[in-house]
Every structure is written in C-alpha cells, then in structure tokens.
Amino acid sequence: MLRRPAAALPVISASSPTHRSCSLEGSVKLKNLFGYCETWDASGALELDKTAELSAGVQMPRIGAIPTPLMARISFVSDDWLKSSLKEHLMGVSVGLLSTINHNIAYNLTWRKLTDPTRMSSNSVQEELGHSLLSSIKYAYKVDRRDSSIRPARGYAFMSTSQVGGLAPGSKYSRFLRQEFDLRVALPLGVLNGALNAGVAAGVIHPLERGSAGSVSPLVERFNLGGNRALVCRLGGPSSLLGFKTRGLRAATESRTQDPNTPGNGTSPSPELNGLGGEVAVTAFADLSFDLPLKPLRELGIHGHAFVCAGNLGRLTECDLRKFPVTEFLQTFRSCAGWGVVVPTRLFRVEMNYCYILKQLDHDGGKTGIQLNFSSS
Numbered sequence: 475m476l477r478r479p480a481a482a483l484p485v486i487s488a489s490s491p492t493h494r495s496c497s498l499e500g501s502v503k504l505k506n507l508f509g510y511c512e513t514w515d516a517s518g519a520l521e522l523d524k525t526a527e528l529s530a531g532v533q534m535p536r537i538g539a540i541p542t543p544l545m546a547r548i549s550f551v552s553d554d555w556l557k558s559s560l561k562e563h564l565m566g567v568s569v570g571l572l573s574t575i576n577h578n579i580a581y582n583l584t585w586r587k588l589t590d591p592t593r594m595s596s597n598s599v600q601e602e603l604g605h606s607l608l609s610s611i612k613y614a615y616k617v618d619r620r621d622s623s624i625r626p627a628r629g630y631a632f633m634s635t636s637q638v639g640g641l642a643p644g645s646k647y648s649r650f651l652r653q654e655f656d657l658r659v660a661l662p663l664g665v666l667n668g669a670l671n672a673g674v675a676a677g678v679i680h681p682l683e684r685g686s687a688g689s690v691s692p693l694v695e696r697f698n699l700g701g702n703r704a705l706v707c708r709l710g711g712p713s714s715l716l717g718f719k720t721r722g723l724r725a726a727t728e729s730r731t732q733d734p735n736t737p738g739n740g741t742s743p744s745p746e747l748n749g750l751g752g753e754v755a756v757t758a759f760a761d762l763s764f765d766l767p768l769k770p771l772r773e774l775g776i777h778g779h780a781f782v783c784a785g786n787l788g789r790l791t792e793c794d795l796r797k798f799p800v801t802e803f804l805q806t807f808r809s810c811a812g813w814g815v816v817v818p819t820r821l822f823r824v825e826m827n828y829c830y831i832l833k834q835l836d837h838d839g840g841k842t843g844i845q846l847n848f849s850s851s
Contacts, residue, residue, distance in 0.1 A: 511535050526552045533570075545570030545580070560599070562694065563587045576617055583642075584608045586694055599750075602693045609642035616709065623707055624818040625763060625777065626660035627669040633709040639695065640682075649682040650691055654711035667777075668764040673705070675712040679753040680795055691790070696751030699723040699785050700839065702847045704825055705759045712755040715785045717810030717829035722839025725752035725787030752787030754798065756807075759783035763816070775818045781827075784809040808840065809833045822848050 501517035516530040531547030551564040566584040573579075586606050590599070613636045620629035633656045640649035654677035661670045679691045700722035703714040715723055763779040765772050786807045790798060814827030827845045834840040 526550075531568075542572050542574070543570070545573060561589050561591065563589075571611075576615055578614045578616075580612050580614075582608075582610045582612060582637075584610075588694060599693065606692070606694075607642055608639055608692075608695070610637050610639035611641065612637040618709070620658070620660055624823045625669070625775070625816070626658070626671055626706060627662045627667075628660050630660070631658040631709055632656070633711075635711065638682075648692075650695070651680045651682060652695065653678055653680070656709045656711050658706070658709065660706075663762075666764040667772075668762065671706045671761040671763070672759065674756070674758045675710075676756045677712050677754070678795070679790070681790075691753050693751065696753060697755035697787060698751050699755060699757065699787055702827075702845045704823055704847060705781060705783060706761050707823060712757040712785065715757060715808070715810065716781070716783055716812065716827065716845065717831050717840050717842070718808070718834070719839040719841070721751075723785060723787055723808055724835075724837050724839075725750065725789050750789070753790040754788035754803070755785070756803075757783065757785035766815075777816055777818075778813065779816055780811075780813040782809065782811040782832075806835065807833070808835070808838060810840065824848050 501515065503513065503515040505511075505513050507514055512532055512534045514530075514532050516528075518526075518528045527550070529547060529549040531545065534544040545568075547568040549564070549566045549568070551562070551566075553562040553564070554560075564584060564586050566582060568580050568582045571579045571581060584607070586608070588603050588606070590603055614633065615635075616631075616633040618629075618631040620626040620631050633654075635652075635654045637652040638649070639652065654675070656673070656675040658671065658673040661672075663669060677697055679695060679697070681691060697712060698721040699713060699715045700718040701714050701720045702716055705714065705716065759781060760783075761779055761781040763777055765777050771777075784807045786803060788798065788803045809832040810829050811832055812827050812829040814825055817824040825845075825847050827847075828843070829845055830842050831840040
C-alpha cells in the first residue's frame with residue numbers, strides 16, 4: 475500500500491499598517507490510501523478576520539466501463555463580511571460528472587445561512603437573510619501552455635466556466651447563468667531575463683427569470699473584487715485587485731439601518747454601508763518582471779516586478795443585458811500601480827509589494843501601502 479502525503483503550506487499575508495491581515499493555510503494529499511489508486515486531499519484556511527474554510531475530496535481513476543474519473547468534494551466556509559453586519563455559513567457538495575485534461579462538468583449542491591446578528595443590514599439585504607439551497611451544474615474548460623505558473627516567461631493560459639444555478643424545485647433562488655473567462659499571456663523581453671505578463675478576466679450573471687422579490691441575482695452569488703492574491707499565478711475569473719481589501723471594491727451600497735441599541739433619532743452622521751456586489755465584473759493587469767542586479771539573488775530566482783491593475787463591478791437593474799450602462803461602467807474603473815520583490819520557491823510564490831491607489835470611489839476600500847502575499851503554485 476502506497477501513501478504519499480503532501481506537505482502542508484502555511485501562508486501569512488499582510489497589508490498596510492492600518493489594514494493588517496493574517497491567514498494560515500494548509501493542505502495534505504494521500505494517494506492509494508485504500509488500495510484503489512484513489513487520491514484523497516484536504517485543505518483548510520483560517521484568517522484573523524474570522525474567515526474559515528475547510529474542504530476535502532477524493533478522485534478515483536476510471537473503473538470498468540465508466541469513461542471518466544470519479545470525483546467528489548465537500549466544503550465548509552464560515553465568513554464574516556468585513557465592514558458589514560453579515561455573517562455567512564456555507565456547506566457544499568460537488569460531484570464530478572465528466573473530467574478530462576481540459577474539460578470538467580460537475581454538479582454542485584450548496585446550503586447557505588446568511589445572518590445579521592446586529593439587525594442593522596439594509597432592507598434589500600434583509601430579504602435574503604436566512605437559509606437557502608442552491609443547486610447548479612458547472613462546466614469548465616481550461617488550457618495552460620505557460621512555461622511556469624510561478625514566473626511565466628512565455629505562453630498563454632485560458633479558462634472559461636459556465637454555471638447554471640437555481641435548478642432545485644422550490645428553490646429560494648431564481649434560475650441564473652453565471653459565465654466567466656480568464657485569459658493570460660506571457661511574452662519574453664530578452665533584457666534582464668524580463669517578461670511581460672498581461673491578463674484580462676470578466677464575468678456576468680444573467681438571470682433566466684426574475685426573483686420573487688424582484689432581484690436580478692442572489693446577493694451571495696454576485697461578484698466581489700479586492701484582496702491581495704498574486705496577479706500572474708492562478709486562473710480563476712475576476713476577483714483579485716491589488717491595493718483593495720477583500721470585497722473592497724463596491725458597485726453599489728445601501729446604508730445600514732440604525733442600531734436598535736443606539737439612542738437617537740434614527741440618523742447617523744456617517745452610516746455604515748452594505749456592499750451589494752455586482753452582476754458584471756471585469757479586471758485587467760500588466761506585470762513586468764525582471765532580474766535584480768545582485769548575482770546571489772538571481773541564483774535564488776528572486777526578482778523584481780512592476781505592475782498596474784484595474785477593475786470594476788456593475789449592477790444589472792434589468793434582466794436585459796443590452797440595457798447595461800457600458801459608458802458609465804468604463805468611466806468608473808478603479809486602478810492601482812506598484813512594484814515589489816518576488817521570491818519563488820517550489821511550493822509557493824512570495825510577493826512583497828508597494829501598492830499605490832490611482833483611482834477609487836468614496837465608498838471603496840483601497841489603501842496605498844505595503845502588501846505581503848503568498849500564492850501556491
């Protein structure tokens with residue numbers, strides 16, 4: 475019997491002094507645990523902002539006449555939405571229906587509980603509190619021809635995902651289509667071992683019918699931008715935007731209601747806001763990597779990079795995508811630029827970046843300063 479555990483990967487990330495964050499991540503993988511050539515894996519993450527994730531899965535090779543490997547996965551998430559009054563608890567099960575080198579089809583069943591312990595969320599958010607069950611089918615196509623996922627110098631990568639949600643009879647959610655794509659290109663420059671990486675990612679949630687409360691899409695399924703994940707490593711659709719906190723870019727907000735325990739006339743000079751996410755999301759980046767002048771650093775693969783990234787979220791107020799305000803969407807893009815040092819290893823890529831906010835709106839959570847992040851390969 476052969477068992478191959480994979481080493482756990484600790485991750486610590488931090489941003490500027492006024493926006494510190496810390497997280498610990500780990501994973502383990504076992505092969506042929508019961509002698510059926512199966513692969514078991516488990517991963518977890520814990521952050522000081524009271525976010526916890528845990529997932530476990532198994533994959534078995536083709537058996538008999540079954541033309542595809544068998545896959546199943548279960549996930550648990552507990553999340554405090556920062557600068558909000560909401561808490562989310564999630565449990566999901568995913569079963570693979572088809573899996574090849576480039577194609578994957580899976581059925582997902584997700585139970586969520588969205589609560590507001592402070593009872594201060596906006597009226598539209600209160601309509602979505604409580605339990606919900608989402609049934610969906612997701613198709614993913616992925617191809618990655620880059621020469622490295624840690625420091626790509628040439629090649630391209632592309633991923634497209636299509637998800638149809640709200641399939642369960644009597645579901646709280648109306649049916650919707652979620653489409654995402656992510657394209658990356660790496661080009662060698664021939665100077666200082668330099669390379670230019672560029673990418674664009676976009677996503678849209680299109681309702682197949684309007685919800686019972688008049689909403690176009692469920693709150694928990696909408697796109698949220700922000701966070702300090704590395705720009706050039708993993709494919710995953712629009713989500714990361716350096717310089718902005720997690721969920722820090724807001725397409726639309728609503729004022730939270732007055733705290734029932736706070737005396738007053740029901741008004742507040744600076745009310746807290748609930749971010750509502752968006753049904754349309756676009757991010758783009760350009761990253762220029764280059765060798766540092768010190769030979770010991772070059773021998774260790776430590777290099778510098780400069781980057782610029784931009785992104786935006788938009789709300790769909792109508793089921794017709796053709797009525798989306800494209801001009802206003804393009805004029806309100808947020809952006810960030812910066813530079814940093816990258817330390818690549820066999821297991822992960824470490825970045826220490828200085829981020830400078832070029833553009834943000836009043837209700838966004840962007841901050842100029844230093845960010846430190848670890849990205850697994």
